[in-house]
Amino acid sequence: MPSILYLLTVLGLSNRLVNASSTLFWGGTVVAFDEDSKSLSVIRNGSVLVTNDRIAAGEFAAASSFRPEDVYLGQLVGLYEALNGGVTTTLDHAHHTWSNATAYAGLNASIESGARVIWSYAFHNISSLNYTISDQIPNFREIAASNVLDGTATELGIAFDAWGPNPNIPETEEIVHLAREYNVSVITTHCLAGPWGVNNLPEDVHAFGILNDSIPVVFSHGSFITAWGAQLLRSTNQYLSITPESEMHYGHTHPHSYVTQDQTALGVDTHFTFSSDILTQARLWLQAARYHFFSAVLDQWRVPSRNPMSVVQAFQLATRAGGLALRRPDLGVIRVGAKADVVVWNARESPSMLGWVDPVAAVMLHASVGDVLHVMVDGKFVKRDGKILASDYQAVRDRFLASARRIQSIWRDKPYPVVSGQSSSGYEYEEPLEVGTMRGQGTGYGELFV
Numbered sequence: 001m002p003s004i005l006y007l008l009t010v011l012g013l014s015n016r017l018v019n020a021s022s023t024l025f026w027g028g029t030v031v032a033f034d035e036d037s038k039s040l041s042v043i044r045n046g047s048v049l050v051t052n053d054r055i056a057a058g059e060f061a062a063a064s065s066f067r068p069e070d071v072y073l074g075q076l077v078g079l080y081e082a083l084n085g086g087v088t089t090t091l092d093h094a095h096h097t098w099s100n101a102t103a104y105a106g107l108n109a110s111i112e113s114g115a116r117v118i119w120s121y122a123f124h125n126i127s128s129l130n131y132t133i134s135d136q137i138p139n140f141r142e143i144a145a146s147n148v149l150d151g152t153a154t155e156l157g158i159a160f161d162a163w164g165p166n167p168n169i170p171e172t173e174e175i176v177h178l179a180r181e182y183n184v185s186v187i188t189t190h191c192l193a194g195p196w197g198v199n200n201l202p203e204d205v206h207a208f209g210i211l212n213d214s215i216p217v218v219f220s221h222g223s224f225i226t227a228w229g230a231q232l233l234r235s236t237n238q239y240l241s242i243t244p245e246s247e248m249h250y251g252h253t254h255p256h257s258y259v260t261q262d263q264t265a266l267g268v269d270t271h272f273t274f275s276s277d278i279l280t281q282a283r284l285w286l287q288a289a290r291y292h293f294f295s296a297v298l299d300q301w302r303v304p305s306r307n308p309m310s311v312v313q314a315f316q317l318a319t320r321a322g323g324l325a326l327r328r329p330d331l332g333v334i335r336v337g338a339k340a341d342v343v344v345w346n347a348r349e350s351p352s353m354l355g356w357v358d359p360v361a362a363v364m365l366h367a368s369v370g371d372v373l374h375v376m377v378d379g380k381f382v383k384r385d386g387k388i389l390a391s392d393y394q395a396v397r398d399r400f401l402a403s404a405r406r407i408q409s410i411w412r413d414k415p416y417p418v419v420s421g422q423s424s425s426g427y428e429y430e431e432p433l434e435v436g437t438m439r440g441q442g443t444g445y446g447e448l449f450v
């Protein structure tokens with residue numbers, strides 16, 4: 001169940017190849033980033049010149065049931081889905097390290113996808129497969145010491161979910177040592193806390209001396225983060241990845257995330273469950289944040305006098321904040337010298353965007369994945385004229401469908417888990433009120449069409 005942090009950069013342009021290593025996007029509106037003022041800069045009828053993998057100029061005129069094959073296909077098609085939606089960078093909490101072979105399968109797919117992937121090797125004891133952290137360390141070392149990532153857009157990170165409470169201190173110190181030894185691109189962890197358990201709070205990670213260091217640490221969710229933990233994020237400049245849709249879907253919620261948005265980027269959880277594009281996440285989050293701050297006023301029987309969160313702020317969370325969470329100021333922005341990760345929206349023809357004036361509002365409030373015309377990662381097109389540019393996409397799709405059918409049938413035969421009594425975190429389960437969507441006796445939850 002990967003928790004993914006996504007970035008996108010947004011335009012609305014035509015493009016033409018200037019020469020083999022350069023592409024000029026021209027005649028559109030550029031939502032660029034001004035490094036001096038640290039704010040968005042909208043350039044109408046602007047252009048962007050990409051040379052190799054960098055933006056050269058902004059010209060004002062112009063687990064167990066998964067075989068390695070299943071992991072490979074799931075990872076590859078999942079990344080195509082992300083690219084199709086305009087997501088150029090993915091921080092992957094790569095849970096699929098269930099054997100040496102599944103680890104390589106997911107890594108290979110990440111490299112082949114063409115996406116920018118910070119593939120973060122999950123260290124976890126998979127007792128059902130007899131593949132424990134002590135088995136994973138040699139696999140990780142082999143990958144880290146090899147040259148498989150050289151010249152690719154994939155980088156190596158570490159994912160670890162046992163920082164606290166009650167960590168195995170020598171084992172956790174070994175993970176920290178590995179992170180430093182190979183100077184990984186990121187460390188990531190799931191932080192929920194509260195009744196959910198799964199603490200991994202900033203203070204738990206800080207206890208191992210790695211929070212206030214040069215390696216970025218990204219905390220997924222942070223639902224029940226403490227006030228002190230939030231301050232630690234600020235003082236060490238580390239980030240939360242809020243995954244708005246999953247936190248609502250599963251009930252993880254995000255009671256304090258509205259006030260930690262200065263140390264926050266947006267992410268996608270379990271992307272087989274719901275939408276994987278960051279724009280949907282940003283839109284959901286924007287409106288949820290407005291609801292939250294509006295409610296505080298309405299609870300006092302007063303009427304809100306202004307809007308608490310802007311489309312520009314949501315756009316910043318969806319783009320540049322993801323880069324900052326990775327300590328990569330060259331990601332998620334359009335400016336000279338930034339990585340050439342570019343998304344082109346077809347704002348001229350899309351019925352949902354026709355008549356737009358403010359390009360940031362047009363994207364944040366009206367656009368859909370269907371309006372993403374071109375996507376470039378590291379100076380290379382991965383989507384062009386509305387189509388993913390995977391040479392063997394048809395064959396991958398057929399293999400993926402066969403894999404999906406096999407796994408779905410395994411899960412269909414498993415009984416539903418019993419959710420009553422005490423949860424694994426020690427807190428009691430409680431049934432929420434069920435919604436009635438028709439008048440009368442109530443319709444019940446309804447059938448699941450699986």
Ligand SMILES: *[C@@H]1O[C@H](CO)[C@@H](O)[C@H](O)[C@H]1NC(C)=O
Nearest residue numbers: 027028044045046060061062
């Ligand atoms: C956009 O810029 C180009 C190049 O300078 C110019 O030829 C064209 O007239 C401009 N279009 C508009 C609508 O301003």
Ligand SMILES: *[C@@H]1O[C@H](CO)[C@@H](O)[C@H](O)[C@H]1NC(C)=O
Nearest residue numbers: 068072101102104105106108
């Ligand atoms: C991963 O790619 C390498 C190099 O292309 C290849 O040797 C290896 O067999 C692949 N492994 C898996 C599990 O796909």
Ligand SMILES: *[C@@H]1O[C@H](CO)[C@@H](O)[C@H](O)[C@H]1NC(C)=O
Nearest residue numbers: 124125132133161162168171
């Ligand atoms: C993994 O298993 C080892 C060996 O049983 C144990 O010492 C360690 O605490 C476990 N680590 C985690 C994170 O579960």
Ligand SMILES: *[C@@H]1O[C@H](CO)[C@@H](O)[C@H](O)[C@H]1NC(C)=O
Nearest residue numbers: 127128129130131132134135
């Ligand atoms: C699990 O793997 C270890 C070595 O990593 C081996 O010694 C042990 O026999 C294996 N156990 C089972 C049940 O396969």
Ligand SMILES: *[C@@H]1O[C@H](CO)[C@@H](O)[C@H](O)[C@H]1NC(C)=O
Nearest residue numbers: 099100135137138139140142
């Ligand atoms: C996994 O890879 C490591 C590193 O090469 C190796 O030591 C180990 O024997 C491999 N495990 C299996 C089960 O092949």
Ligand SMILES: *[C@@H]1O[C@H](CO)[C@@H](O)[C@H](O)[C@H]1NC(C)=O
Nearest residue numbers: 180182183184185214215327
């Ligand atoms: C680790 O890598 C980062 C990014 O490439 C670099 O800035 C930093 O200096 C490296 N740190 C060490 C200790 O090598």
Ligand SMILES: *[C@@H]1O[C@H](CO)[C@@H](O)[C@H](O)[C@H]1NC(C)=O
Nearest residue numbers: 206211212213231232235236
């Ligand atoms: C982080 O490190 C800096 C520089 O060493 C130090 O001034 C600061 O107090 C540290 N912060 C925390 C929370 O440890």
